[in-house]
Amino acid sequence: MIHSLGTTPRRKQLLRNLLAYRALMYENGYVSGIQFLDGSFVEDVERHSGRDPGDIDVYSLLDAPARFLQHPELWQTDEGFKFWEDEIQNQPLNKARFELDTYALLIQELPFGNLLQDVMYWYSLFSHQKVTFAWKGFVAVLLDQRTDAEALGLLGGS
DSSP: OHHHHOOSHHHHHHHHHHHHHHHHHHHTTOOSEEEEEESGGGTTHHHHHSSOOOOEEEEEEEOOOHHHHHOGGGGGSIIIIIHIIIIISOHHHHHHHHOEEEEEEEGGGSOHHHHHHHHHHHHHHHTBOTTTOOBOOOEEEEOOHHHHHHHHHHHTOO
16 A cells, blocks of 8 residues: 555655554554545545645544453543544544544444444445545555554655
């Protein structure tokens, strides 16, 4: 993904920002899940619109950290739901600090029916261009600290 989407200085910065967001997750125990990347970042927006991508749209399906599954009462503390809501799910904050348009869902919280409904919604949103409604794809990336460290090295980040 670094080689195919990190083709300009702007794109490399957005990828470094994505890796910083993922590092925030890892540091707080969110180490398993999948992220879907979309928006102008996954298109050739430079060629067809003559501009750089403005951000990366990120939809995360995450497993709850083990400590919350083993001790559900911890979810009610500042490191539990408050952190989830104030940091991981806080779209305006993540837009300002990481240039990411973020949405997140804990897989363990939902009955299957709601999960299916959410997946269908995000698929329909992410599978078309915003302006032309043309079909397009999106990128799915598993959370993996080891490959994130390698990616950061490829981007020349610290």
